Amino acid sequence: MKWIKSVGFVALVMIVQVNFAQTQYEWKQATSGGYTYKYVTNDPMHARFYTLRNGLTVVLSVNKKEPRIAVRIPVRAGSNTDPRDHTGLAHYLEHLLFKGTDKYGTLDWAKEKPYLDKIDALYEQYNSTKDEAARKEIYKEIDKTSGEAAKHAIANEYDKMMAAMGGQGSNAHTWVEETVYEEDIPSNALEKFVDLQAERFRNPILRIFHTELEAVYEEKNRSLDEDAWKIQEASHFYLFPTHNYGQQTTIGTIEHLKNPSINAIRDYYHKYYVPNNMAIVMSGDLDPDKTIRLIDAKFSYMNAKPIQEYKPSPEKPITESTVKDIFGPSAESLQLDFRVGPANSKEALLADLTSSVLSNGKAGLLDLNLNKQQKVLRSNAGVRQYKDYGVFIINASPKQGQTLEEAKDLVMEQLDILKKGNFDASLIKAIVANYKLQQLQGLENNANRVEEITDGFIKNKGLLWNDDVAVLDKMGKVTKEELVAFANQFFHPNNYVLLYKRKGEAKGVAKVEKPPITPVETNADKQSPFVKAINGMSMAPVKPVWLNFATDMQRAKAGKAEVLYVPNKDNGLFNLQYRFEMGGWNDKLLPLALQYLQFIGTEKKSSEDISKAFYNLACSFNANAGNEETTVSLNGLQENFDKASTLLEDLVRNCKADEAALEGMKNRLMRARANNKLNKSMIMTALRNYGVYGEKNPFNYTLTDAEIKDIKAADLVNILHNLFNYQHRVIYYGPKPLAAFATDIAKIHQLPAAWMAAKEPAKFTRRTQGKNEVLFADYDMVQSEIFWVRNLDAYDPKKEAVTGIFNNYFGFGMGAIVFQTIRESKALAYSTFAVLQTPAKKEDQFAFMSYVGCQADKFNEAVAGMNDLLNNLPEAAQNFDNAKKSLLKDYETERITKENIVSSYLANLKKGVDHDLRKDVYEQAASIQFSDIKGLHDTDLSQKPYTYCIVASEKKLKEEDMKKIGDVKKLSLAELFGY
Structure with missing residues (x-):
């Protein structure tokens, strides 16, 4: 999924004046290091496009900001290319590409292979058998044989190798026309990484199959609980009655998931995982000549094959609108969808630009006319673009007392305004300028670079990268007249899909039933020869870089306020923050006052005038109050700093009460x-807060309905008028020298002779878990979600190193003990983790939290499985070594720059440390042994009581099962939310 959307709207007025026609984006060819590559002139990423002899595409983009490389390995195959009788196959194959080959993931391939061959045959027999009794007997044999095969396998060796080399965020995703494997590695691990990837795709073995299939079942069941996913599927189904975008789901049908074919999966791999259908995309601290030579040498074994592209019949024009109701337990909303033409088409470009005229976060028609005027709860628009078609999406949520139909009518009114051309023509140029600003900012992030390039490869094999790079200049040439003409052609009364998400019971939701699975051996303490060889490869050392707050950051005074300053030497942008050590715990009205600020103006300027003024200055502001901190921030073009900061001062100090607002x-x-009371994630957040703090907790520390009703506009305005009279720091990242900035800001941001005293903050005391207890909230869902929470000792910075290694080893990531046991061995959940939480300030405590999301009928097994791990820490020497190496390499390759320097400084201060704490953690981590994390586990977790926070349907989860854990307390939504 890709949204090309402007968020937090900032217009670069200066850039708008550029003559877009002057820039040329042309394919050129060059040779370096013995390899020929293509590039696009004026490409800000300076991407090199190589095509190896076997057809493999390699795209390299150099970015030396940090010693890391972001990697994507895309395959142009997704649910579109699933066989009709095996939907979900591409997605399942993605899971299996983490299981290893005949060289890794196995203790003895010769002994393992006969069992896997037998499992293949059993699944084919299982598929062709219709009699349920016979199928159960076959499945018993599959389960038995899988257990035997697993004795010769090693689970998660891929993840262990990635962790050992310092990889971060190993993951993959499958969508309608793509499967993409995602990594982020230290630059000095490149050779190891390429060796591993070449082996990964050489001969993947589909091992540990039936437990992974169960994980996919769980993923399917999770989707059945997500109303947003139901809307997504319905949207595609009705927009694309012919195309597989709408006719085949990525996870697959329940029927097909119940009848998998390993042979079909293997055939799919050989058909689509070929070099002329794949790419390797890298961005970061790399040498292109050395990198392409390395990739060519390692991937030359791959042979090209003809690819049969998915080429469906064209969809017929939509001549009759579709209106459907989607039912579920979450809040009401609506989604209005229009079908867009193919990627890189003029229609796709105009649709994207049109979506920003409607919604850009600041000055779009929906932004100004619906959101700012509070005519709906919220609304937005955007385009999700695929290769063959795209989807133009408008979302809206009704406010109190408003029907979905009334909200829809308001959205339709904005489309009419658009079609009549009732908007300023300069908005188009400003939107394009904002995209350019975002592009400039995104260039610093390797992940952004590889995502953009990968998207282009999926849609057109990168052949139209020149068009992708030129798209903003093309947008800049669009006139208002052209866009209005497009809107009148594109939006008409009979060509949309309208989905009303209504609250109610969803009919016909059938979960994937849990098959009986005997836990399999993971051999977590074993290691294949291939892994030993990879881990044994040398890596050039990378020295960590620590912050020196005395030199990396400068200090000054502006009146009574302390100024913290970091210079911006890269461009003409600034970021200004006023940071207060007070928040909603000091005054419940403070967050509402800052929210109110966006809807009111001053005596001389309306709220809309102020939004447009910031927009014209290429600046934006944000004001937000957390529990204990408040920030008012301003960012944009430095040349407009004085005007923008003066405008902000005027708004805060002179804002005028508006009763209607x-x-x-x-x-x-x-x-x-x-x-919020209809949102299961919010309910679980409330439940966890109750578990940690008890009846009085930060989550339900809020205003009652009666208190909200009694709020006076004068009360909120008074808070805003006095805001800058409370003690705060001034934080600046920008190009202006410190002395000049301090002088200027002191004139603009005038401060009182003495600070006003903030109210004493509310205090919340963490509970001591004296016995096991269960906190339960009922929700209409297929799954059950279980959190374990436990409060631990007071914060000690000397425990951060052992805590970090423990988390890597025990519960965080696919190579961790929790994931290997709960998901890989026992197939009890799709998602599971455990983490020792480090507090943000020295006055707080460490805490523990673990999670399992599983089918309700797996509840007892899931609880028992996690409890066993909490009581008995398995020892796996290689896992521990990887966990330790991973932590050290993370610190060695992390670089904190720009405004994050000040954020790091303040975060360290909160912990009672006046220097870069990472240095201490790094040095301490080097000497930590397994006995240290075992001691931590024994002291803090083993044989200890926990609070179990459970959200599930009481129709599916038995109370007597919860009572086996501890006393059960069913909490009402009023108790949880405080209103």
Whole structure:
């Protein structure tokens, strides 16, 4: 999925004046290091496109900001290319590409192979058998044989190798026309990494199959619980009655998931995982000449094959609109969808630009006319573009007392305004300029670079990268007249899909039933010869770089306020922050006052005038109050700094009460609070807070409905007028020298002779878990979600190193003990983790949290499985070594720059440390042994009581099963939310 959307709208007015026609984006060819590559002139990524002799595409983009490389390995195959009788196959294959080959993931391939061959045959027999009794007997044999095969396998060797070389975020995703493997590695691990990837795709073995299939079942069941996923599937189904975008789901049908074919999966791999259908995309600290030579040498074994592209019949024009109701337990909303033409088409370009005219976060028609005027709870628009078609999406949520139909009518009114051309023509140029600004900012992030290039490869094999690079210049040439003409052609009464998400019971939701699975051996303490060889490869040392707050950051005074300063030497952008050590715990009205600020103006300027003024200055501001901190920030072009900061000062100090705006905000707030009670994630957050703190906790420390009703506009405005009279720091990252900035800001941001005293903050005491207890909240869902929470000792910075290694070893990541046991061995969950939480400030405590999301009928096994790990820490020497190496390599390759320097400084201060704590952690981690994390586990977790926070359907989860754990307390939503 790809959204090309402007968020947090900032217009670069200066850039708007550029003559877009002057820039040329042309394919050129060059040779370096013995390899010929293509590139596009004026490509800001300077990407080199190589095509190896076997057809493999390699794209390299150099970025030396940090000693790391972001990697994507895309395959142009997804649910579109699934066989009709095996939907979900591409997605399942993605899971299996983490299981190893005949060289790794196995103790003895010769002994393992006969069992895997037998499992293949059993699944084919299982597929062709219709009699349920016979199928159960076959499955018993599959389960038995799988257990025998697993004795010769080693689970998660891939993840262990990635962790040992310092990889981060190993993952993959499958979507309608793509499967993409995602990595981020230290630059000095490149040779190891390429060796591993070449082996990974050489001969993948589909081992540990039936437990992984169960994980996919769980993923399917999770999707059945997500109303957003239901809307997604319905949207595609009705927009694309012919194309596989709408007719085949990525996870697959329940029927097909119940009848997998290993042979079909293997055939699919050989058909689509060929070099002329794949790419390796890298961005980061790399030498292109050395990198391409390495990849060519390691991947030359791959042989090209003809690819049969998915070429469906064209969809017929939509001549009759479709309106459907989607039912589920979450809050009401609507989605309006229009079908867009193919990627790189003029229609796709105009649709994307049109979506930003409607919604850009600041000055779009939906932004100004619906969101700012509070006519709906929220609304937005965007385009999700695929290769063959795209989807133009408008979302809206009704406010209190408003029907979905009324919200839809308001959205339709904005489309009419668009079609009549009732918007300023300069908006188009400003949107393009904002995209350019985002592009400039995104260039510093390797992940952004590889994502953009990968998207181009999926859609057109990168052959139209020149068009991708030129797209903003093309947008800049679009006139208002052209866009209005497009809108009138594109939006008409009979060519959309309208989905009303209504609250109610979803009919016909059938979960994938749990088959009986005997836990398999993971051999976590074993290691294949291939892994030993990879781990034994030398890596050039990378020295960590620590912050020196005395030199990396400068200090000054502006009136009474301390100024923290870091220079921006790269461009003409600034970021200004006023940071207060007070928040919603000091005053419940403070967060609402800052929210109110976006809807009101001053005596001389309306709220809309102020939004447009910031927009014209190429600056934006944000004001937000957390529990204990408040920030007011401003960012944009330095040349407009004085005007923008003066405008912000005027707004905060001279804002005017607006009763209508307050009533609108109250309405939306009440609706948002009601919607939160329908959101299972919010319910679980509330439940965990209750588990950690008890009845009085940070989550339910909020205003009652009656208190909201009694809020006066004058009260909120008074808070805003006095905001800058409370003690705060001034933080600046920008090009202006410190002395000049301090002088200027002191004139603009005038401060009182003495700070006002903030109210004493509310205090919350963490509970001591004296016995096991269960906190339960009922929710209409297929799965059950279980959190274990436990409060631990007071913060000690000397425990951070052992805590970090423990988390890597025990519960965080696919190579961790929890994941290997709960998911890989026992197939009890799709998602599971455990983490020792380090507090953000020295006054707080360490805490523990673990999680399993599973089918309700797996509840007892899942709880028992996690409890066993909490009581008995398995020892796997290689896992521990990897966990330790991973932590050390993370610190060696991490670089904290720009405004993050000040954030790091303040974070360290909160922990009672006046220097870069990472240096201490790194040095301490080097000497930590397994006995240290075992001692931590024994002291803090083993044989200890926990609070179990459970969200599930009481129709599916038996209370007597929960009572086996501890006393059960069913909490009402009023108790959890405080209103």
